[in-house]
Amino acid sequence: MTPSARFAAAVELLGFIEAAATPADQQVTAYFRVRRYAGSKDRRWISEFVYRCLRRKGELDWSLEALGLDKTSRNAGLLSLVLFDQVEPRDIAENYFGGSHGLAELDGAEEQALAGASSLDTASMPPYAAANFPEWISDLLQSEQGENAGPLMAAYQQRAPVTLRVNRLKTDREEARRLLVADGIEVTPTSVSPDGLTLNSRRNISRHPLLDQGLLELQDEAAQISARLADVRPGMQVVDYCAGGGGKSLALAALMQSQGKIHAFDVNARRMRDIKSRSRRATTDIIEPLVISGDDSDSDLLQPLTAQMPRVFVDAPCSGSGTWRRQPDQKWNLSAERLGEFAALQQGILERASRLVAPGGRLVYATCSIFEAENERQIDSFLAHHPDYKIMPVSQLWPEVGLEGTYEGAFLKLTPLDFGSDGFFTAILEKSMNGA
């Protein structure tokens, strides 16, 4: 593709992403699926350009406003060339326009407005815009994270590492590392999870034969730690209440040495459709997917499991705020109202899932969120209505479940500032033996 065609495609894709709430990564995949003419270099250039615009949306929006330009994807793309690639406005027309697949010509007024970019008073940009966060989220982080808010928002500007979980049903970490290195892929063992390997440099590894053969799974270190904290054992009966594509179920199955049973529930059949094939690849047959309604109509279906399960894992739907390095667009799609909706949904899920926990069993509540409303406040509210549960401190479980080092705190609360994983939360609640 010519530079003009690439630029036009990037602007088009950015426009699609801004118009819909669907996560950008899904839209990028869908965009290229029907544009087979785009080669791998074109795809890389277009995706990187689009992701940079999404990552730096706060700066771009503020600058567009200061220059009197509308916040369109075309203007964002043009300004991105000027501000971040240092392209002279007068050179844009020649290098990024024209040709049969280019954008409609740059007009003189646009070029003149862009020329003002070099004299923008960026010192007057509000800190939330400079940090590329919506103002209300920046305020929320200031109130919840205090002095960590600034460094945390800066950490969200970085790209997340690519981390793999070694499937111990098929190999061990050293062997997996050796196989990757033999294929020219340098990796580093994760510092806390004994099952993780992080790629030393970014590349798309999702189609690698070691993943196809089920020796490795893409899974962030925080999710691996959370699965370990469930402290599952071979032979146990476990419920994975929000199983989705089965990431946690597969991690739990490996920790159970593929002995016992995992009842994997979700309200979304489409998300669960690959669990069987992923299980086959991982050589486990203990995961049983089941589509539930998520309301009281599940009572009969779940009756045989009620108060019977030694472990119930709830990987709740959430804002995903812990994963915004990977999905920078999603922070612009979240509103305070939507956050409240997630909290209400989580509360209902926790309530229903808790009915399945056996006396003496444990309810594991996890989110990939860093917000108190989805985390600590959910646990406070649950415990206020369920005096038969108590917190099992994560600090106590940490060494018992084979995690490296030590951890202080009743709950697992991670942000990218801790050791580079996604933001994640996990609370372990133990039900009393006598139900009192």
Ligand SMILES: C[S@@+](CC[C@H](N)C(=O)[O-])C[C@H]1O[C@@H](n2cnc3c(N)ncnc32)[C@H](O)[C@@H]1O
């Ligand atoms: C964070 S995702 C789960 C990710 C999955 N555990 C994994 O590791 O791959 C949350 C899941 O909760 C599901 N969900 C939403 N509402 C639900 C409900 N009322 N009951 C059960 N699952 C629900 C969503 O469909 C989504 O798949």
